[in-house]
Amino acid sequence: MSDLRAVSSQVRRLLTRYRRLLGALLAAVAVLTIVQTVAPGSPARQPVVVAARDLASGTALVDSDVTVAQIPPALVPAGSTASVDRILGRSLAGPMRAGEVVTDRRLLGRPLIAGYPRGAVAAPVRIADSGVVSLLRVGDRIDVYAARSDASTADLVVAHAPVVALPRVDNDAQQGGLVVLAVTPYQAATLAGASAVGPLSVTLLR
Numbered sequence: 001m002s003d004l005r006a007v008s009s010q011v012r013r014l015l016t017r018y019r020r021l022l023g024a025l026l027a028a029v030a031v032l033t034i035v036q037t038v039a040p041g042s043p044a045r046q047p048v049v050v051a052a053r054d055l056a057s058g059t060a061l062v063d064s065d066v067t068v069a070q071i072p073p074a075l076v077p078a079g080s081t082a083s084v085d086r087i088l089g090r091s092l093a094g095p096m097r098a099g100e101v102v103t104d105r106r107l108l109g110r111p112l113i114a115g116y117p118r119g120a121v122a123a124p125v126r127i128a129d130s131g132v133v134s135l136l137r138v139g140d141r142i143d144v145y146a147a148r149s150d151a152s153t154a155d156l157v158v159a160h161a162p163v164v165a166l167p168r169v170d171n172d173a174q175q176g177g178l179v180v181l182a183v184t185p186y187q188a189a190t191l192a193g194a195s196a197v198g199p200l201s202v203t204l205l206r
Helices: 002-017 019-038 185-197
Strands: 046-051 066-071 121-127 141-147 154-165 177-183 200-204
Touching: 121 185, 121 200, 141 177, 141 185, 154 185, 177 185, 185 200
Parallel strands: none
Antiparallel strands: 046 066, 121 177, 141 154, 141 200, 154 177
């Protein structure tokens, strides 16, 4: 019995000596418990298709051009998609930066190429001479040329491409005119590459 009283007395002395430390530890545990209780969990994320790299106007999208990113739902714009398959083969109506969300406004509509061979895409091309563009009509067929770096001559980029749209609101005398053509994905990529190097010109084939 005396041993029990001795132990009890020793415990009381220890509690008295370290009561402030114990109080601080208990307070810290209480605060941590409250924080864990009220703190929000991991923020919600929503999958959405974005550009995997910088893309030129008219690019016919392939797997390597896009990827799926997870972003907060509040930042997901209208007209976006989480399915890569839904946009493969579609052509960009304008240039995009890496990481930019792909929306319906960034894609040329499929109705533009309705009736053309399967696999055709609509590719926007900016032609240097806006005066020539003003002579074109939907349904015309044109040859597209790219000037060489030394301006000595021009190379044929795409032949007999049908004009499917003429968005004249975007035309500018200083920047040329925009023409939308029905071409294959390979031709769309070739046009995008050529337009990045220099101005394009066309001949009308009616």
